[in-house]
Amino acid sequence: MCTSHEHDQAEAAQAGAGRRGFLRATALLGAAATAGLALPAVAEALPAGAAAWRPDPDSRRFTLAVMPDTQYLFDGPSIDKAPVEASLRYLLEHGRQENIVFLSHLGDLTQNGAEAEFTAIGEAFGLLDRRGVGYSVLAGNHDVRSSTDDQRGATPYLDTFGPDRFRGKSTFGGASPDGYHTYHLFRAAGREWMVLALDWRLSAKGYAWAKDVLARHPKTPVVLTTHELVVEDDGLSAYGQQLWDQLVDGHDQIFLTLNGHYWPAARATRRNAAGHDVHLHLTNYQNRYFGGAAMIRLYRFDLDRNTIDVETVSPWILGRAAKGLNELERQEIELSGDADRFSVDIDFAERFAGFDPVPARAARPVSEMLVAGTVAYWRFEKPVSGSVRDLSGRGNDLAVVTVGGGSLGWSSDHHPDQPSHGSLEFRGFKSPLKGAYLRTVDGAPLNSATFRSGYTIEAFYRLPADWDPSHHAWSGLVSRTGTGGAAGKTGDDPDEPLATLSLSNDREPQWAMRPLNQEGIATNWGQETPLETWWHLAVVNDGRRTTLYVQGCPVVRNPKASAVGITSVGLPWLLGGYAYGGEIDQILYGRLGDVRIVARALPVTSFMTH
Known part of the structure; x- marks a missing residue:
């Protein structure tokens, strides 16, 4: 019992040292441009023979990465892929140390939902595709016509990030018939987990599809991602309340929700119909320097400590430190506010017992x-x-x-x-x-x-x-x-x-x-x-x-x-x-x-x- 725990501690220390070493050395691949400097035209190819993405499915410490609104980086004539590429390369380079199991984008990938904008961000995400990394995206109100729901039909978003992009990935579970909702399954800490990625607006068909997915995976804990839900600390938007009432409240499997859209970052906790806490987090930095600089949120799960440690960093700014940072970059390199760097205490076995109880060990003779x-x-x-x-x-x-x-x-x-x-x-x-x-x-x-x-x-x-x-x-x-x-x-x-x-x-x-x-x-x-x-x-x-x-x-x-x-x-x-x-x-x-x-x-x- 102690031997494996000590091993996990050693791995964690190594991971922490690696990240801090990265902060000091600032040698991030692809970290280049800021205002006034030339930007790379295309994503830099990864070294030949680079190892495939293979997170440890049994370690009780793993990381879920989250990327919120990147819309200002993909806005008509001012497209800038470098910050997103830097964040994605960070995940690739630190995937083994951090045991990164999945990445979720929270919508508003682009500002105008235009084909050229989606082509650019689609190329950036090709970095993950080439290594087989599991990830999800979803449409925000800037990616599609905001007055429509998931029955809107064809869009540049769907052309770029529709179900065909994910077919064949080990984590891809399936998509709704309209293509705007997906679910993804990954193994971590010796069990199956789900990311349920939902469109900007669910129709009645969308709700029915989501409920069917949950019914077909009754023992799987679920992280629900969508573009709009929490609007401020302890508060839900009108649509967020609808999503809570029609889906989250009655499905005990959903223990964590992640959304963007609003700012500043915020958190809420609500008790569901089963009497269990659901943690609802808003993360969005588009209002900050360089459109948020493709900030990523790292959710570090530790099932031995019954904790999720959350950290928010900008790999693109970190990678520029060796060249000298400007005043605003120095403020944004790593966020430490109460809504940006925090811990969530969850007794995972107890929280999941309602839908997947751990069988008690039988008495021994x-x-x-x-x-x-x-x-x-x-x-x-x-x-x-x-x-x-x-x-x-x-x-x-x-x-x-x-x-x-x-x-x-x-x-x-x-x-x-x-x-x-x-x-x-x-x-x-x-x-x-x-x-x-x-x-x-x-x-x-x-x-x-x-x-x-x-x-x-x-x-x-x-x-x-x-x-x-x-x-x-x-x-x-x-x-x-x-x-x-x-x-x-x-x-x-x-x-x-x-x-x-x-x-x-x-x-x-x-x-x-x-x-x-x-x-x-x-x-x-x-x-x-x-x-x-x-x-x-x-x-x-x-x-x-x-x-x-x-x-x-x-x-x-x-x-x-x-x-x-x-x-x-x-x-x-x-x-x-x-x-x-x-x-x-x-x-x-x-x-x-x-x-x-x-x-x-x-x-x-x-x-x-x-």
Whole structure:
């Protein structure tokens, strides 16, 4: 689990470094002209043998690129392809680093919808065609007669960007019979996604077609692109409201909409009929220097962080930096306003669960968990009365101990990768001490075990929203009773228990214990673990050193000193309890899932989460 995440982090760092290196070096191909400088007549050919466009379909980090209104760059006699070409070359050159999966243009490609204007921008987009890049375009009110809808018939727009242009592309899903609407499918993060590109104005036939596309892809999350929808922060235009009412609101698959037309850039969030948020974004920079200079918006999806990071840049201006930028270019090189550079938090699994729920992992039988060396295994598949049997068959059964009239609860709640589907609910309170915990029975073999050759201790836990450090801190998940003083080890605090996997006042997991070869306490520290979240911990000792893992990832504060075994004075182990000076001092407030102890070091791939 941790290995792939670390790999993604390394890839992300490389991508970021590459982009910043590009900003510094400003060696963008095709970046040439601005006012007063000659413009290239045609798009520069890409180097022979250039690699085909192949985004990683499984990486959980990917980028959707967006290009809004470019109309002022294609306006009658003042056609200027260079900014658009620079943006498209940026996508080609950074496609692998950024894992760019698709580009969406938001309409108003041209100012007058004239044939010559479309010929020019069509040539620019040929850069993507030659590399097989997936992209979509749509007609804005300047690309067609604005008083018409999608039943308008033939136009220069359709001649240039009609369905025939996209046939054969791996991402092209299909087009409406009139040709003005298209849908596109791409794979990213191991699943299918859709871009639904809709015309400036939908007719009744257009709405029917769009609804049919969505019905035929019921489990596919959808990014809807159109020219007009959001008009300002938290506001929709009259037509945007119609689009919301007739299409977006009732189709839970649509989680993000992108439009241009109006300015300045803005954002809105609305709750759909299913009760889920839909993020609606307006991006348009035609009112800014050089008609927006073919600004592109990069939507960087990260499904591990449940975030979309959004950035807005002008590759054409970036590419001119080495030649010296004018005053307005320096202001426009990269936009950082609240509507231009921001993050959107989305729990993707939860957001998509309404139309494509992730099947829960099935419970696994006890036999699969009894790996070689297992000395104790406890799971809580039903409420506990007086005792809990050790499923390893080694006789390390647990007895319930109550304090101050406390009790144990039970819940079917569990970590998604936990072998069993249940957990105990501990209700500990510090002062006055109250609650219930579990302890190994007298004579249990575990009580005297010293694990000289190594060990692995695993536990699942979850803390509730009202967990309070003043009442609940330093409770033990798994601990061994008996003190350092009783064992003749007086280094550090002699009243501390011989071993405890506890949670600090900052909810940091801590493994603190006395090895056989040390007088003092050896401590492994994890990072703060948020509330209302299931966590898996593993303490692994290979007979020499101990490593603490959180969610299968090693923590930073793992001591390098030799630590052999765990000191014992033959007293019980506790689940949910912590003893100080030989007396129970704190009881867990939270849920505890499966707990396993193995008398050897396990690799991450053998943890209970696998």
